[in-house]
Amino acid sequence: MSGVSEPTDDPASDDPPGDHTNVGVYTGTDTLLAAAPARPTLGTGFAVDAGHVRERAASLATTTDALQFTPFDSSGGEAQVFAAVWHQIRPQLYDEADALLDHVRQFDAPRLVLARRRTQPATLWESRTNDGNGAWLPTATRQAVTDRACEAEVPVVRVTAPGRRDDCHRCGATGTVADGQLACPDGSCPVDEVGRGQNAAVHLARRGARE
Numbered sequence: 001m002s003g004v005s006e007p008t009d010d011p012a013s014d015d016p017p018g019d020h021t022n023v024g025v026y027t028g029t030d031t032l033l034a035a036a037p038a039r040p041t042l043g044t045g046f047a048v049d050a051g052h053v054r055e056r057a058a059s060l061a062t063t064t065d066a067l068q069f070t071p072f073d074s075s076g077g078e079a080q081v082f083a084a085v086w087h088q089i090r091p092q093l094y095d096e097a098d099a100l101l102d103h104v105r106q107f108d109a110p111r112l113v114l115a116r117r118r119t120q121p122a123t124l125w126e127s128r129t130n131d132g133n134g135a136w137l138p139t140a141t142r143q144a145v146t147d148r149a150c151e152a153e154v155p156v157v158r159v160t161a162p163g164r165r166d167d168c169h170r171c172g173a174t175g176t177v178a179d180g181q182l183a184c185p186d187g188s189c190p191v192d193e194v195g196r197g198q199n200a201a202v203h204l205a206r207r208g209a210r211e
């Protein structure tokens with residue numbers, strides 16, 4: 001996708017020899033879906049911005065919030081709105097998940113590494129309002145990726161989410177974030193900017209290699 005910088009070549013980083021190539025998969029609200037291996041090289045990164053999907057999710061949250069402010073019982077209306085929007089978004093998420101699975105076929109024996117949820121997951125319905133930015137969307141995206149990986153017989157592991165995902169994947173300095181891009185503050189680091197989601201995906205892949 002244009003506009004998102006890929007992780008810079010990182011020959012020094014370590015992906016211990018194993019049976020799999022660990023590919024970190026990040027899902028978020030700024031970048032819908034991003035992936036990268038532990039040792040990124042040009043062309044190994046993957047990112048989907050999916051602004052149109054995020055806009056639909058955001059408008060769903062706004063509509064739901066408005067319905068909840070009405071003085072009458074709006075739960076039936078909320079369910080209809082949610083069902084209608086989900087009907088539109090769901091096939092798009094699975095299309096993006098298909099594109100991700102196509103992308104990871106370039107690796108030897110790929111294994112997807114996703115973040116383990118910190119808390120008991122809420123259902124999509126329970127988390128549909130959230131902070132107005134459709135926080136249920138990353139959860140739904142993860143589910144789409146997991147389902148497609150299962151169908152493609154690509155193994156999936158879940159690891160504890162790296163605590164400092166906005167540290168530069170190359171030098172470890174904590175970057176600054178703007179418009180889904182992470183800028184490395186270290187002038188001597190070859191990373192100028194990297195997609196935030198792809199940077200987080202590199203951290204996930206490395207954690208997957210260690211666990």
Ligand SMILES: [Zn+2]
Pocket residue numbers: 168169170171172173184185186189190191
């Ligand atoms: Zn750096």
